[in-house]
Amino acid sequence: MPDFAFLKTDIINTSENDSSEFEEHISFFIEKAEIRLTKDLDDVGLTQFSSFSFTASNPVVSLPAETRIIRSVNFKTSASSNITTLLQRPYEYAIDYFPYASASTGTPRYYARKNQTSIYIVPTPASALSGEISYVRKPLGLASATGTSVTTTNYFSEFCYDALFYACMIEANRFMKNSNGVQLYQADYVNAVEGLRNQARRSRQDNMETAHNPSGGPNVLVKGSN
Numbered sequence: 001m002p003d004f005a006f007l008k009t010d011i012i013n014t015s016e017n018d019s020s021e022f023e024e025h026i027s028f029f030i031e032k033a034e035i036r037l038t039k040d041l042d043d044v045g046l047t048q049f050s051s052f053s054f055t056a057s058n059p060v061v062s063l064p065a066e067t068r069i070i071r072s073v074n075f076k077t078s079a080s081s082n083i084t085t086l087l088q089r090p091y092e093y094a095i096d097y098f099p100y101a102s103a104s105t106g107t108p109r110y111y112a113r114k115n116q117t118s119i120y121i122v123p124t125p126a127s128a129l130s131g132e133i134s135y136v137r138k139p140l141g142l143a144s145a146t147g148t149s150v151t152t153t154n155y156f157s158e159f160c161y162d163a164l165f166y167a168c169m170i171e172a173n174r175f176m177k178n179s180n181g182v183q184l185y186q187a188d189y190v191n192a193v194e195g196l197r198n199q200a201r202r203s204r205q206d207n208m209e210t211a212h213n214p215s216g217g218p219n220v221l222v223k224g225s226n
Contacts (some may be wrong), residue, residue: 002161003152004030006144010165015172025175026168033167037156038068038138040193041163045137045155047071054125057105059098061119066137073111074117077130086111091120098122104170149191163192 008026026226040048050064054075061068073086087110094112098104106123114120139154149161156164166189173181 001153001169004157004159007142007157007161007165007168011168011172014169015176017172017176023174026172029168029171029175029201030164032171033164034138034141034154034156036167037160037163037193040095041196045159046139047134047198048137050133050135052131052133054108054121054129054131056125056127059121059124061111061121061131061133063117063119064133064135064137067116067133067135068138069136070111070113071134071136073131073133075108075129077107077129078210084108086114086121089122094120094122098124120153134169163164163189163196166192 007030008023011026011029012023015022048064052061054061061073070088073088074083075086076083082109086108089110089112091112091114104123105126108121108123108125108129112120112122112124139156140151142151142154142157159176166185169185170182170189173179173185
């Protein structure tokens with residue numbers, strides 16, 4: 001299984017550059033590649049889940065640390081086992097249509113990203129509710145700013161190695177000022193990411209078909225109305 005040392009050696013050998021200056025920058029190549037992949041991949045493997053509670057009369061809910069993308073916000077009322085998915089709206093919509101949080105209480109229908117650390121729920125929950133957020137965050141990095149390994153392997157090295165390697169090579173060739181190399185590995189990267197996206201779409205479709213319950217029941221997803 002590819003790990004930090006394997007990737008580092010792969011970058012050095014493919015670049016045919018074993019200079020100490022180049023090697024010292026490899027951790028930065030990997031870090032930038034991981035950030036790029038987190039932005040570009042629509043992959044179920046990057047999705048995490050976190051439970052939370054809506055507090056009565058409080059429209060603000062804190063996000064899990066380092067949340068980059070929110071996939072869904074769900075909640076369940078105490079009187080029903082059905083799960084309700086909140087609809088996403090711009091923050092401006094939320095505060096325009098529900099300007100008085102304390103007065104606009106009821107069953108939540110929408111959420112809006114307020115900032116990097118919290119979301120805004122409208123109407124403001126009238127009572128305490130339990131919920132779950134699915135979100136994307138960058139996996140723990142293979143390399144730190146000092147060039148040492150933080151973890152031996154991560155999701156990218158285990159399941160997306162080709163895309164990770166190509167993204168690293170883009171950064172390596174930029175460092176070496178090799179524009180042809182950048183273009184070459186950019187094309188390889190795009191193809192690799194597209195393949196991973198197709199795989200993720202197939203996986204989500206399979207999961208939806210497996211989870212579908214036409215007769216109803218406790219696993220039915222009830223989408224909020226507009």
